[in-house]
Amino acid sequence: MTSLHPTNAQRSEGTAAAPLAIELVGINKHFGPVHANRDIHLAIKRGTVHGIVGENGAGKSTLMSILYGFYTADSGEIRVNGTPATITDSRHALALGIGMVHQHFMLVDNFSVLENVVLGAEDSAFLAPTLNKARTQLKALARDYGLEVDPDAIIENLSVGQQQRVEILKALYRGAETLILDEPTGVLTPDEADHLFRILGKLREEGKTIILITHKLREIMAITDEVSVMRQGAMVKTLTTSETSPGELAELMVGRRVLLRVEKGPASPGKVLLDVQDLVVTDDFKVPRVKGVSFQVRAGEIVGIAGVAGNGQSELLESIAGMRDQLLGTIRLNGEVLSLEGDDGAARARTAGLAHVPEDRLRMGLVTTFSEWENSILGYQHSYGDGPGLDIAKARQTAEEYIKKFDIRPPNIDLKTANFSGGNQQKIVLAREMERNPDVLIVGQPTRGVDIGAIEFIHNQIIKMRDAGKAILLVSVELDEIRSLADRILVIFDGKIVGEADPATADETELGLLMTGSHASSDKTPGPGTLPAHETPVQQTLVKMSPQDLSGKDPN
Amino acid sequence: MTPLPRWADVVLLPLLNVVLAFLVGGLIVLAVGQNPLQAVGIMLYGAFGYGSGFGYTLYYTTDFIFAGLAVSLAYHAGLFNIGPEGQAYVGGLGVILIGLALNGTHWAIVFPLMIICGGAFGALWAFVPGYLQAKRGSHVVITTILFNFIATSMMGFLISRVLKPAGVNSDESAPLEAITRVPQLRTFIELFKNSPVNLTFFLAIIALVFIYWLIWRTKFGYAVRALGQNPVAANYAGISNQKMIMIVMAMSGVLAAMVAVNNVGGVQGRLILNFVNGAGFVGIAVAFMGRGHPVGVGLSALLFGILYQGGQELAFQMPGITREMIVTIQALVILFTGAMGDMLRAPLARLLTRSEPATGAK
Numbered sequence: 001m002t003s004l005h006p007t008n009a010q011r012s013e014g015t016a017a018a019p020l021a022i023e024l025v026g027i028n029k030h031f032g033p034v035h036a037n038r039d040i041h042l043a044i045k046r047g048t049v050h051g052i053v054g055e056n057g058a059g060k061s062t063l064m065s066i067l068y069g070f071y072t073a074d075s076g077e078i079r080v081n082g083t084p085a086t087i088t089d090s091r092h093a094l095a096l097g098i099g100m101v102h103q104h105f106m107l108v109d110n111f112s113v114l115e116n117v118v119l120g121a122e123d124s125a126f127l128a129p130t131l132n133k134a135r136t137q138l139k140a141l142a143r144d145y146g147l148e149v150d151p152d153a154i155i156e157n158l159s160v161g162q163q164q165r166v167e168i169l170k171a172l173y174r175g176a177e178t179l180i181l182d183e184p185t186g187v188l189t190p191d192e193a194d195h196l197f198r199i200l201g202k203l204r205e206e207g208k209t210i211i212l213i214t215h216k217l218r219e220i221m222a223i224t225d226e227v228s229v230m231r232q233g234a235m236v237k238t239l240t241t242s243e244t245s246p247g248e249l250a251e252l253m254v255g256r257r258v259l260l261r262v263e264k265g266p267a268s269p270g271k272v273l274l275d276v277q278d279l280v281v282t283d284d285f286k287v288p289r290v291k292g293v294s295f296q297v298r299a300g301e302i303v304g305i306a307g308v309a310g311n312g313q314s315e316l317l318e319s320i321a322g323m324r325d326q327l328l329g330t331i332r333l334n335g336e337v338l339s340l341e342g343d344d345g346a347a348r349a350r351t352a353g354l355a356h357v358p359e360d361r362l363r364m365g366l367v368t369t370f371s372e373w374e375n376s377i378l379g380y381q382h383s384y385g386d387g388p389g390l391d392i393a394k395a396r397q398t399a400e401e402y403i404k405k406f407d408i409r410p411p412n413i414d415l416k417t418a419n420f421s422g423g424n425q426q427k428i429v430l431a432r433e434m435e436r437n438p439d440v441l442i443v444g445q446p447t448r449g450v451d452i453g454a455i456e457f458i459h460n461q462i463i464k465m466r467d468a469g470k471a472i473l474l475v476s477v478e479l480d481e482i483r484s485l486a487d488r489i490l491v492i493f494d495g496k497i498v499g500e501a502d503p504a505t506a507d508e509t510e511l512g513l514l515m516t517g518s519h520a521s522s523d524k525t526p527g528p529g530t531l532p533a534h535e536t537p538v539q540q541t542l543v544k545m546s547p548q549d550l551s552g553k554d555p556n
Numbered sequence: 557m558t559p560l561p562r563w564a565d566v567v568l569l570p571l572l573n574v575v576l577a578f579l580v581g582g583l584i585v586l587a588v589g590q591n592p593l594q595a596v597g598i599m600l601y602g603a604f605g606y607g608s609g610f611g612y613t614l615y616y617t618t619d620f621i622f623a624g625l626a627v628s629l630a631y632h633a634g635l636f637n638i639g640p641e642g643q644a645y646v647g648g649l650g651v652i653l654i655g656l657a658l659n660g661t662h663w664a665i666v667f668p669l670m671i672i673c674g675g676a677f678g679a680l681w682a683f684v685p686g687y688l689q690a691k692r693g694s695h696v697v698i699t700t701i702l703f704n705f706i707a708t709s710m711m712g713f714l715i716s717r718v719l720k721p722a723g724v725n726s727d728e729s730a731p732l733e734a735i736t737r738v739p740q741l742r743t744f745i746e747l748f749k750n751s752p753v754n755l756t757f758f759l760a761i762i763a764l765v766f767i768y769w770l771i772w773r774t775k776f777g778y779a780v781r782a783l784g785q786n787p788v789a790a791n792y793a794g795i796s797n798q799k800m801i802m803i804v805m806a807m808s809g810v811l812a813a814m815v816a817v818n819n820v821g822g823v824q825g826r827l828i829l830n831f832v833n834g835a836g837f838v839g840i841a842v843a844f845m846g847r848g849h850p851v852g853v854g855l856s857a858l859l860f861g862i863l864y865q866g867g868q869e870l871a872f873q874m875p876g877i878t879r880e881m882i883v884t885i886q887a888l889v890i891l892f893t894g895a896m897g898d899m900l901r902a903p904l905a906r907l908l909t910r911s912e913p914a915t916g917a918k
Contacts, residue, residue, distance in 0.1 A: 368785075
């Protein structure tokens with residue numbers, strides 16, 4: 001059922017239904033020995049939202065970079081509105097009406113919205129006429145598409161969602177007819193994501209074409225008209241969204257049946273290993289983020305902390321791990337109070353029997369310029385060698401063991417860590433933290449950005465740790481991950497624990513209400529163009545297409 | 557962008573940069589109507605051709621190795637120490653104080669004490685910027701520059717008002733007796749007659765090996781590199797950023813102060829005004845050209861030693877080439893290896909990857 005090329009019938013059918021905004025014909029791209037794009041054929045109809053899904057490294061970003069002029073294809077043709085075009089750089093792409101909203105925003109933080117919008121598109125040496133013109137245009141754009149942003153606001157004072165709107169405005173101001181959005185919701189809160197989708201709906205109504213790159217199948221199902229699946233550099237299939245299912249898409253992405261239901265028995269909690277009392281923690285700007293949190297984690301249980309990102313989870317984890325000083329309250333590991341004096345509290349936490357899989361492996365968990373073996377001892381370097389010298393042979397031996405045990409690929413301990421894929425980088429961190437036989441394991445976003453295949457393995461490892469009698473604290477923004485792994489769920493909102501639930505009996509709506517700050521948000525009536533299918537925004541938040549849901553809905 | 561293979565990064569790229577610098581320098585020599593090939597010949601002869609020239613080359617190399625290592629060590633921790641000039645200057649105070657205090661004592665006793673005492677003074681001068689960076693967030697680039705100025709003024713005052721003996725006209729301290737000075741190699745090896753290279757040269761070689769061991773073979777070096785590459789991950793690993801910054805800066809100051817042992821203890825035998833004479837700044841270029849690796853630092857220090865000694869020979873032998881032109885050529889080497897050191901990286905990477913698929917495709 002997987003065909004590498006869309007059949008002629010499929011393609012001509014598309015042409016008949018609507019004119020094509022973009023057509024890619026036989027695109028190939030090599031990076032050294034890596035064949036990143038293999039003979040890609042893709043037809044995108046004007047006035048539609050076209051999703052592109054695939055695992056990390058499937059070639060989505062490369063393909064879009066070729067379309068946007070960052071890379072030049074080795075062979076193949078790009079047709080814009082039916083005319084062949086050789087796109088040499090992003091300016092050229094913009095001139096052809098192709099705009100891109102990057103995953104990491106390209107904005108000048110201390111410029112106003114207006115200044116950012118006109119940056120690089122000034123009409124003359126004097127700014128005033130351009131700014132005046134842009135101000136009028138922004139007003140029109142805001143009216144037409146619901147893209148409200150204060151034109152005089154400074155970027156650094158805006159929320160992430162608003163900054164993204166500025167990026168979209170930038171593209172539209174430059175006359176973009178086709179918008180490419182690369183993982184646009186990765187940084188957004190569910191509310192902001194809903195707002196974005198309403199904007200995308202409006203844009204579609206006005207005849208703009210949108211290419212949406214994402215790995216969240218829920219979003220694909222909710223907003224796209226057509227969806228293309230990529231795997232290992234090849235275009236596997238293009239489907240009409242209404243005629244497919246998340247299960248089918250997942251299978252096409254991975255190339256095999258994905259069975260991800262976590263198998264676990266009942267927990268048998270023992271004594272309290274992690275005890276947090278009245279914890280108050282501030283962020284780097286001295287703003288309180290954790291506001292009086294108390295809970296306990298016992299041996300042999302997984303406690304999940306559910307919540308929308310940015311409600312204090314990160315600061316909570318970092319404080320327990322010894323990286324962030326608490327303002328008030330105590331943290332007890334194995335009954336011992338953890339002192340966070342100085343900036344090496346993480347070392348004391350480790351000595352006390354704690355292991356920490358951080359939320360952001362690239363920023364925190366790994367030194368990406370180190371080779372694999374060097375990262376496999378990060379935080380434990382003191383146990384390698386008796387004197388000042390580092391016992392490199394022993395460290396390398398450890399790394400070899402971990403690579404075997406966790407099936408880290410490629411199995412090369414001398415390879416620079418940056419050259420491993422996201423899933424394998426995560427395995428490097430997990431192996432390092434889990435194999436030290438800690439008493440307490442705290443895990444943040446264990447499967448963020450990890451391929452579907454590796455998620456299965458990571459979940460099973462966490463369960464194994466629990467069954468070995470470890471106390472595990474799990475923080476994830478993926479509610480389904482928490483529901484399937486945790487034995488107890490604590491809901492965090494605005495730095496406070498607002499509720500506790502048993503995952504087996506928890507009511508999704510109720511959990512969602514707690515996560516979004518009680519019942520207030522359920523009164524909100526969805527605006528025009530809201531996501532279809534679910535009654536309230538809260539339920540939309542909850543019904544994230546997770547692997548667990550997939551297996552249920554899969555027609556096979 | 558595909559990264560360069562290691563051999564190209566470490567050997568080929570610096571070599572190409574040096575060649576490029578000499579080509580441009582050759583054009584300048586040509587422009588003033590002199591023969592560039594002859595100039596290169598004289599330069600090499602001046603640096604290696606006879607005993608005392610070679611001795612001078614090694615003497616300069618010694619200075620540059622220490623200054624280069626000082627910059628490299630700090631750089632591995634993510635710190636840009638551009639204060640070796642001032643740290644070496646203040647280190648000189650420690651060297652002369654212990655020397656004068658034990659004046660007349662055999663060098664075998666005084667030499668180690670000069671290393672310790674000079675090192676302590678240099679360490680202090682680098683520790684303060686380190687402390688300010690760690691605890692107050694004041695950037696070391698700014699503070700070390702300012703500390704260079706403070707060192708110049710302070711040392712000027714101390715030398716001319718405090719250390720200068722009565723009845724001496726020039727601005728310098730009282731001299732050390734011959735037996736107290738670090739012995740020069742010419743007392744053992746006939747070849748180095750009339751040249752200032754002294755035992756400190758061997759200290760420099762030891763320092764190169766020691767720094768290699770420290771950075772790549774110890775837990776401390778592991779922590780230094782983790783901090784330099786990713787401070788957040790270092791914090792995650794329980795490495796105290798603040799302590800490490802202060803320790804590394806102090807160690808960097810110790811290395812810089814060894815320039816003073818070489819000059820004050822080994823050559824002048826007294827503390828003279830501005831004795832460092834830019835060696836600390838050359839250390840920055842040496843560190844960057846050597847990519848922070850002791851082998852690279854050793855080689856680039858030698859290159860700058862050749863440029864210094866050979867350049868003086870050149871200015872002396874070819875009247876058409878002035879002292880300023882020598883400085884221009886040295887500046888070109890710094891420009892091409894330091895500031896524009898990555899200019900050839902992209903074309904080189906393209907060249908190397910283009911030839912690769914042809915061989916590795918099947």
